[in-house]
Amino acid sequence: MKTLKITLKAIALTALIGATFLPFGVQADVTLSTSNDPNAFLGAQVSQLLTHERDSVMAIETDTVAQLLANFKPVTKPKPPMQVEYSKQFLAEQPAASGGENWECLTQALYFEARGESVKGQFAVAEVILNRASSSKFPDSVCDVINQGTGKKYQCQFTYTCDGRAEVINEKKAWTRVGKIARLMLDGAPRRLTDGATHYHTKAVNPRWARAFPRTASIGVHYFYRMPRA
Structure with a gap:
């Protein structure tokens, strides 16, 4: 050493x-x-x-x-807005739609109220129903909105629910098309056609209430209105 x-x-x-x-x-x-x-x-x-x-x-x-x-809370990026085109071609490219009770109710309403309308007009009617469901002045579910007043003379909100006729689906293609629209709207498609409208009527009639409601849009054979603001 x-x-x-x-x-x-x-x-x-x-x-x-x-x-x-x-x-x-x-x-x-x-x-x-x-x-x-x-x-x-x-x-x-x-x-x-x-x-x-x-x-x-x-x-x-x-x-x-x-x-x-x-204490960590992950930051989630907001989803980009859904891209929707108001055309038959766009709907043809969408997958077959299905859903629960609210989807069924909205599809029926679009079929019986607007199946003869343009695709844009059908989306507009869907907007009105969803705008009502989002408003505190109406029931808070799609089915309850559509069936509000059903069975009471002159009090139903959607004619087909109280016109005394059976709801029979005869046009399968039209049902498939409006079913896709219902699915898109329930999944968050933008409501940009009617400017918050909660009412509409065909251009063939002139209901008294329409004189007091601001008109927001004219699409196809329908006029669209928003409730007066206080």
């Missing part, structure tokens, strides 16, 4: 390596092994201290990360 031979005063030797105290002024030859290098000992102590500090910092950081994760 490589050694270093150095001469130290006894008091210095006592301070550094804990050797037996020698009388003041007495010198001694001392051989120190490099394996007991005081620098190495001090280095080990520093290393332990740094390790302790590192573990403490890591513990603090771990707690901080855990707290951040507990």
Whole structure:
């Protein structure tokens, strides 16, 4: 083993390596092994201290990360608006539609109220129904909106629900087409045709209420109106 031979005063030797105290002024030859290098000992102590500090910092950081994760709320990007074209070709490219009770009610309303209208006109009628469902002045579901007043003379909101005729689906293509429109509208298609209209009537009639309601659109054989604002 490589050694270093150095001469130290006894008091210095006592301070550094804990050797037996020698009388003041007495010198001694001392051989120190490099394996007991005081620098190495001090280095080990520093290393332990740094390790302790590192573990403490890591513990603090771990707690901080855990707290951040507990309070983390992912940011979701808003969905882009649905792209809709008011054409038969666009509807032909859409998948066959189906749905629950509200889809069934909306499809029936479009079929019996507007199947002879243009695609744009059918979307407009769907807007009116959904605008009503979104308004506090009407029932809050599509089916309840459509069936409001049904069975009461002159009080039904949609003629086909109280005209005394059986609702029979004879035109399968028309049913498929309006079913797709109902699905698109219930899934969030934009309501941009009628400017918030909640009422409409055919151009063949002139109901009294229409005189007090602002007209918002004229599409196909229908006029569309919004309720007067207070």
